[in-house]
Amino acid sequence: MNIVETKAPIAIEDLKKYFADKETFYLINYKDSELKGEKLLTYLSNLDVPADIKFSTLEEIAEMIAVYVKFNLIVNIPSLEEVMVNLLLEYNNKLPQVSEELLEVVKDDLPIWDNIIKSCSLFNMYSIECDEFKEFALSHTHDDTDSTQGINFVSLLKHSNLFAIFDDVDHTELKFYTKYFNDYMFKGKNLYAYWANIENPLFVLSWNIANDTQEMRDYVVALHEE
Numbered sequence: 001m002n003i004v005e006t007k008a009p010i011a012i013e014d015l016k017k018y019f020a021d022k023e024t025f026y027l028i029n030y031k032d033s034e035l036k037g038e039k040l041l042t043y044l045s046n047l048d049v050p051a052d053i054k055f056s057t058l059e060e061i062a063e064m065i066a067v068y069v070k071f072n073l074i075v076n077i078p079s080l081e082e083v084m085v086n087l088l089l090e091y092n093n094k095l096p097q098v099s100e101e102l103l104e105v106v107k108d109d110l111p112i113w114d115n116i117i118k119s120c121s122l123f124n125m126y127s128i129e130c131d132e133f134k135e136f137a138l139s140h141t142h143d144d145t146d147s148t149q150g151i152n153f154v155s156l157l158k159h160s161n162l163f164a165i166f167d168d169v170d171h172t173e174l175k176f177y178t179k180y181f182n183d184y185m186f187k188g189k190n191l192y193a194y195w196a197n198i199e200n201p202l203f204v205l206s207w208n209i210a211n212d213t214q215e216m217r218d219y220v221v222a223l224h225e226e
Helices: 012-020 037-047 058-068 078-091 100-105 110-126 131-138 151-156 160-166 178-182 201-208 213-225
Strands: 002-006 024-029 051-054 141-143 175-177
Touching (some): 012 024, 037 051, 037 058, 078 100, 110 160, 160 201
Parallel strands (some): 141 175
């Protein structure tokens, strides 16, 4: 991998390196960048090249995570994804000693992200070709929101450690998000394009036992009996 340390906007000469070598990866120095906050995320989302942001202080991270948690365009920024995963783990008492400053910044948005991500377990069942599973998913409260604010919850689904938050799920709190589960609203892709990955143990489990419908039926019955 050819790592190019730079600032944003990225110089044309440095951008040319990606088109010559698709293994090029940009590491954006936040402190030196002319673009910050929402302008930086919009720039990186539109540019759509492999990139991450290098931070110097906790204040810089807090400034960006406050934007990222509400941002309405898909963007792949590993450092921000890691922060959000850790914040969700802390929210679920799975990771102690996360910065109180960062928790304060996202305190209003964490419950929303948490519910949407956990509700993806319903999407997992809904996506299986079995009427009982679909009916179970559809039996939950429907949420018809089509808001793209916080849409980068899908960017976290490739992080295996995120799924520790599913250990203690209250199934009565889950929602069937009609738009998120059915529409192609994630940069032209549907939710399945992000959910179906090898780092997702829920997807892997359902894939591996897809031919054992009795086991899955027993699981659905157990959920109804809780």
